[in-house]
Amino acid sequence: MRRAIYAAVTLLGVSISIFVILRVLPGDPLVAILGVEGHAQMRPADRVRIMADLGLSDPLPVQYLRWLGDIAAGRLGKSFFRGDTVAEQILHRGPISAEIAVLALIVSWLVGLPVGILSAFKPNSVPDGVARALSVLFIAVPGFWLGMLIVLALLFWFGYKAPIVIVPLWQSPWENLQIVLGPGVVLGLAQGAYIARMSRSCLLEVISEDFVRTARAKGLREGFVVMRHALPNALLPVITISGVLLGFVLGGSVAVEQAFGVPGLGRALVTAVIERDIIVVQNLVLLYAVIFVVVNVLVDLSYAWLDPRIRYS
């Protein structure tokens, strides 16, 4: 409960800082919308009228509170440049980005955990060395570059291009999968590298503890000892790091979506930032932060649920 209140306070602070960054620092939003020249050509009366139309001429605290009210009412405002509202954009593009994030999470565990376990089984063996080298490599490779190379390679050798129009999962699972598979796997491999590293070091630490020695002394098979006794105890930190890694997934997906040409939310955010579409940026950045914070609260709660020694008062 206290954790949730903290998170709510954090999110309130997040919304204030987004508002301050986007409204107070850049000066005149009209210059942002129209460009310096367009702004200069306009008559002052028109400027005032447009500002009032956009609701940008009220005092900043009023604007801020109205923004919060709008969010509570589900109205997220409209793009300066496009007809669609931000809510429509999120509904239209959100699912595809969410699929990518979930896929990345699944891939990271499917790849990272077995590799980590294998490494920890025989530390400093050849497979362990290979696994560690690969994880160091995948942590260093920028996802968007890997994505570009994959797109290029498919194009060169197979003349293949993934569909560029959004296809909902329930309409055509196959086409949908073609869109999300690339970004999901690329993002997942990078996170998987962290998970492999983490699970290896956690397992090695747990394996040196007394209860594992007891289990071995009882004559249990090594595989059973690791999977049944050591692994559950080593998993908790890995789950935590997975929540922290979500930040990389969310941030990274913005660049990776661009590399794959996926029309997801990240793409919408980039477009809005380049066009200086303040309302869209403000809401999308908030959305990303909300997801990040909420998931980390869930991770913390699951932590307490999985490990009865930890209780959040």
Next chain:
Amino acid sequence: MPAITAAEPRIATARGEPALKTLLTELVRFSRRNTLAAIGGFVGLCIVFVALAAPLLAPRDPLKADFRRMNKPPDAQSLLGTDQVGRDTLSRVIYGARTSLFVAFSAVILGTTVGSLWGVACGYLRGRFDLVSQRIMEIMQAFPDLILAMAISMAIGTGLQAVIFAIAITRIPFGGRVIRSVALTVREMPYVEAGRASGGSAARIMAIHVLPQCVAPYLVLASTHLGVAIVIEAALGFLGVGVPPPTPTWGNMLADSITALVPPWWLAFFPGLAITVTVLAFNLLGDGIRDVLDPRLSPAFLRMMAGGKRE
């Protein structure tokens, strides 16, 4: 007394002349134990050298278009090919190292320094200041790095300084949290207490007692964040919100390459390779420095920090 004066010159020479030699032996010992880190450090140094000596090393002007040689694959005249307007890719990659490293070093030094000073103040002063600061840092960490950097650089305009500033801000809470925990331990040390007892002001104690203890973790932090900063800078450039063209940066070059319908592979490949090698080198070096300087920043410790709040 005479014994001491007689001994002094020997100490002086031991510290003076062979300092280079001891440094070298230290380095050799370091590289024996941490071969990977040494390789990383060597490659990193080479890249820094390339960046500094770019005007001497680049075979051509990185900005000069040559319309007779557009989209040429790698050949003898331009080793890594040319781009859509005939600029030499090799020269642009070399100059790109300049921009990338300059942005990454400045942003990391700026962000980590501000964060560390803040962290020292939090850890030493505690109380309400610490509580409020912790909340503020939590808010800063609630944004995914790249997205916060994008929003900030959008707000303050694109340009070299804007990008540095944007990346630096995302580094502040990391410095703040780690150094705060160091300061929390140091403030309980007897010599700090002695300083307080003899009437030293908080500012004085923080400066002469607490800060020196933070140097090692500071170096570890800074070196581990260099790689991250380089990736963020490249990603910003790739997304078109980084250092604006025509300045050659690795991210800009990658962004240029995908505007073509069928992107030439050399334009897509080499700048990314440069990013990867650089990040890899700095990450390896950072890991090595961490192992040597500060076992407290080992993965186990960081995990404890991340998992935190065991009650």
